[in-house]
Amino acid sequence: MLERIRDSWKTIIAKLIASYAQEVLGSANDLPEVVVEVPPKPEMGDLAFPLFAFAKPFRMGPPQLAVLLKERIENAEHRPFGEVFATGPYLNIRIDTSALATELSAKVRSEGSGFGTNDSLSSQRIVVEFSCPNTNKPLHLGHMRNDSLGMSMSAILAANGASVRRVNLINNRGVHICKSMLAYQKFGKGETPESSGIKGDHLVGQYYVRFAQWAKEDPTAEEQAQTMLKAWEAGDPEVLDLWQRMNDWTMDGLYESYEAMGIDFDAYYWESETYKYGKDEILKGLDRGVFYTEEDNSVWVDLTESNLDKKVLLRSDGTSLYITQDVGTAIMRHKDWPFDSHIYVVGSEQQYHFKVLFKILELLGYEWAEHLYHLSYGMVNLPEGKMKSREGTVVDADELLASLTALAEEEIRSKGREEQVGDLKATSRAIALGALNYYLLQVTATKDMIFNPAESISFNGNTGPYLQYMGARMSSMLAKFHAEFQEVEALPFDSSLLTLADERQLIKVLAGYPEAVVRAAEQHDPSLITAYLYELSKLFSRYYHDNPVLQAPTPTLVRARIELVRMVNQVLQNAFALVGIPYLTSM
RNA sequence: GCCCCAAUAGCUCAGUAGGAUAGAGCAACUGCCUUCUAAGCAGUAGGUCAGAGGUUCGAGACCUCUUUGGGGUACCA
Numbered sequence A: 001m002l003e004r005i006r007d008s009w010k011t012i013i014a015k016l017i018a019s020y021a022q023e024v025l026g027s028a029n030d031l032p033e034v035v036v037e038v039p040p041k042p043e044m045g046d047l048a049f050p051l052f053a054f055a056k057p058f059r060m061g062p063p064q065l066a067v068l069l070k071e072r073i074e075n076a077e078h079r080p081f082g083e084v085f086a087t088g089p090y091l092n093i094r095i096d097t098s099a100l101a102t103e104l105s106a107k108v109r110s111e112g113s114g115f116g117t118n119d120s121l122s123s124q125r126i127v128v129e130f131s132c133p134n135t136n137k138p139l140h141l142g143h144m145r146n147d148s149l150g151m152s153m154s155a156i157l158a159a160n161g162a163s164v165r166r167v168n169l170i171n172n173r174g175v176h177i178c179k180s181m182l183a184y185q186k187f188g189k190g191e192t193p194e195s196s197g198i199k200g201d202h203l204v205g206q207y208y209v210r211f212a213q214w215a216k217e218d219p220t221a222e223e224q225a226q227t228m229l230k231a232w233e234a235g236d237p238e239v240l241d242l243w244q245r246m247n248d249w250t251m252d253g254l255y256e257s258y259e260a261m262g263i264d265f266d267a268y269y270w271e272s273e274t275y276k277y278g279k280d281e282i283l284k285g286l287d288r289g290v291f292y293t294e295e296d297n298s299v300w301v302d303l304t305e306s307n308l309d310k311k312v313l314l315r316s317d318g319t320s321l322y323i324t325q326d327v328g329t330a331i332m333r334h335k336d337w338p339f340d341s342h343i344y345v346v347g348s349e350q351q352y353h354f355k356v357l358f359k360i361l362e363l364l365g366y367e368w369a370e371h372l373y374h375l376s377y378g379m380v381n382l383p384e385g386k387m388k389s390r391e392g393t394v395v396d397a398d399e400l401l402a403s404l405t406a407l408a409e410e411e412i413r414s415k416g417r418e419e420q421v422g423d424l425k426a427t428s429r430a431i432a433l434g435a436l437n438y439y440l441l442q443v444t445a446t447k448d449m450i451f452n453p454a455e456s457i458s459f460n461g462n463t464g465p466y467l468q469y470m471g472a473r474m475s476s477m478l479a480k481f482h483a484e485f486q487e488v489e490a491l492p493f494d495s496s497l498l499t500l501a502d503e504r505q506l507i508k509v510l511a512g513y514p515e516a517v518v519r520a521a522e523q524h525d526p527s528l529i530t531a532y533l534y535e536l537s538k539l540f541s542r543y544y545h546d547n548p549v550l551q552a553p554t555p556t557l558v559r560a561r562i563e564l565v566r567m568v569n570q571v572l573q574n575a576f577a578l579v580g581i582p583y584l585t586s587m
Numbered sequence B: 001g002c003c004c005c006a007a008u009a010g011c012u013c014a015g016u017a018g019g020a021u022a023g024a025g026c027a028a029c030u031g032c033c034u035u036c037u038a039a040g041c042a043g044u045a046g047g048u049c050a051g052a053g054g055u056u057c058g059a060g061a062c063c064u065c066u067u068u069g070g071g072g073u074a075c076c077a
Helices: A002-025 A052-058 A062-075 A097-114 A141-159 A175-187 A200-217 A221-234 A237-261 A279-287 A322-336 A348-363 A367-371 A397-414 A424-441 A464-484 A501-511 A513-522 A527-546 A555-579
Strands: A047-050 A082-087 A090-095 A125-129 A163-170 A267-270 A299-302 A310-314 A341-347 A372-377
Touching (some): A002 A052, A002 A062, A052 A062, A097 A501, A125 A141, A141 A163, A141 A237, A141 A372, A200 A221, A200 A237, A237 A424, A267 A322, A279 A310, A310 A322, A341 A348, A341 A367, A367 A372, A424 A527, A464 A555, A501 A513, A513 A527, A527 A555
Parallel strands (some): A125 A163, A125 A341, A163 A267, A341 A372
Antiparallel strands (some): A082 A090
């Protein structure tokens, strides 16, 4: 919407510049491109066209050119509505926000929760892989950033029309899994989640920690774990049985955590099943000369031309490696559900791994290989430094969510709003989730971030609950309006009454929402949505504080303002859905 | 050693294709609850955008070098 207005102004200005060039230079070739910007302050207009670049060809100062163009625009026959003024070297435009508001209102009403979506990716099938936990410990803060990104990215792609398949690959096999099993065998005394009352993933996690302690005392511990892995691979029934039981415990715990955090998947893949895939593909590639063998029979790929070095794909004993499995898994997934592109949400420390993986798939000749994308995110560190499981500084996901929920509940109680809120537990949980998702998605994904526990539990300022609070305020305004202002509701919406600077600004920001959704998908960056939400909320917050809505001087103004509230409220809800912030009607 | 990424207010972060006076939140200080929820609003203070060159009419943004920090470079995952 905003884009269309921008383009029409850009077109007419470009046309006038070209015709002026024709007049004075005899040619309109080789002119610099017309650039559109947003002026730094609202009173300077809504669009800005800097004219510096035209100074040279016209041998004229930009301010004079601005004046000249302003006159020509005003005399032009077909021009968009709006006011033109020359501000120094800029040509600024004040657009007709009243017309925009009318159009916007109709669109938001008819599209509702679909406002802001588009069909730019409607022919696309996209796999988004994320989470991918090990089954030897509970989820921690690192997983939470991953999960927030995965869920949000999936929602954003779907909002752009893509058909999205969320996929989780459970890392339930390997020597690290055997460690917790071994420790359990030695020290477990038949303990179960039921007998101990400990959530399954936490119980297994305790034995993983126990192994580390034991390994310090007994140098054969590591070796025993390796032996157990071999027994597992050989199908030893006793080992398999224990593995199955402990895996189930962990998975029960993880499912519970996922549910509490609003995370879910369309498909689960299990490494215990996929670890064998890939070897055949590598051997096929070897036959075709894509890979080569060393003297010890290990299989390699030479990527030195791509500056990626040489990489082992099969061990000398013929067994698979991590990269081998990923090759197989990608191919298998494409058979399961032929995707157009595949996004891997994985930490930035694996950037090299994914470059190699994508290159290998390309060398194997899969045409979809060029549409694989590593959504790389930075590490979550603590103010003191890195999280270290050995030093017990890892932030546990369940505990964090529980403590945030408790804080939210306390907050509601201290305000005496238990009654209005309705379901206290559900509301507290929703506030905790909103705070968490917003905190984690606010930072540009690729960057490392610092998780400050003290700050994360604050519900003031630039936080999820701040945004939720705006929603709750609008919600109660709208409820009151419906209940007490029926006659006003019947009045037509007169957008020309919305003339305040903040009203004009709100209309522009609302109209910019669809573009934010597009950009978030293009750039694979949910933080564009969180930034958008904050801008909208902050603006609205000031607006309703300074200007009465239901107590506005005239009924027609009440009607106009409530229409604005309705639009802001709808866009807020729509954007919430993209970044995992629950919408609350009361808090 | 080689490769990749980062550096913006005391702290945590924004900063759109290079454009007008570099913005928020937190922390500090000041006002505002007989008026739609104060999880709020308004204000004060806080900056040599790590440093040095370069490109440009114009650089926090682009290029080069330097410094500092992080990550990778396993027949681990």
